[in-house]
Amino acid sequence: MIVSRDGARRHAFRVEMAVEPYQQMVGLMFRDHVAPDEGMLFDWGTPRESSMWMRNTLIPLDMLFIAADGRIHRIAERTVPHSLAPIPSGGPVRATLELAGGTAERLGIRVGDRVLHRIFGTAP
Structure with a gap:
């Protein structure tokens, strides 16, 4: 779930977890659709500089x-x-x-909004 900075908006998503190296390497490659309320969460374990690509x-x-x-x-x-x-x-994540x-644009998700999930200790 993503909560706006002021707490006024909440958006729930069903996410697949990408924890294992193979899952993180493949991610959402080869998929022709991601539903509006779905996504994939890559857990890096500890904060680090991250870089993704669209191969x-x-x-x-x-x-x-x-x-x-x-x-x-x-x-x-x-x-x-x-x-x-x-x-x-752009910094450790x-x-x-x-x-x-x-x-992000459709739902007004912005930098500073908060993601509620167990990996951050903020599960709803």
Whole structure:
């Protein structure tokens, strides 16, 4: 679940967890659809600089880079399918959440909003 900074908006998502190296390597590659309320959460275990790419990814994604406390640190919106260009976190993050491209804009998700999930100790 993502909660806006002021607590006025809440958005629930069903997420797949990418914890194992193979899951993290493949991510959402080769999928032709991600539902509006679905995504994939990459758990890096401990905060670190993260960089993603869109190799073999067929659809645009929004990537939310999330700090250890669950706050959204950076958002890369509508990433380009098949691109090999790195998409950096811009600082140490605990996790990255991939959503369907355009989700952040559609729902008004912004840097500073909070992701509630057990890996951040903030499960709803």
